[in-house]
Amino acid sequence: MxxxxxxxxxxxxxxxxxxxxxxxxxxxxxxxxxxxTSAPAERQSSVAGRTLVDGITSNSVPKH
Ligand SMILES: [Zn+2]
Structure with missing residues (x-):
């Protein structure tokens, strides 16, 4: 209380x-x-997830 x-x-x-x-x-x-003051914080995982996906995509471009 x-x-x-x-x-x-x-x-x-x-x-x-x-x-x-x-x-x-x-x-x-x-x-x-x-x-x-103990209200649940907003999730910021979407921003981190987008950055991670961009990194994987740029590294997985096949070389010819
Ligand atoms: Zn008073």
Missing amino acids: QEVRCGHCHRKLAEAIYTRLNIKCPRCGTFNHLSA
Whole structure:
């Protein structure tokens, strides 16, 4: 579980597992917009795969 605290007065608002959360602090009235830092990263394998294929293609050209 992750502690959710107000960014303005640092009051503890909740404990939660979340990806995105909007919560209003009941003490100071500040809206806290939170997003989890552990979001899955985008895959970059397509770029690496394309480079690898280009290398194989240029090396496998038959000589006459
Ligand atoms: Zn607050």
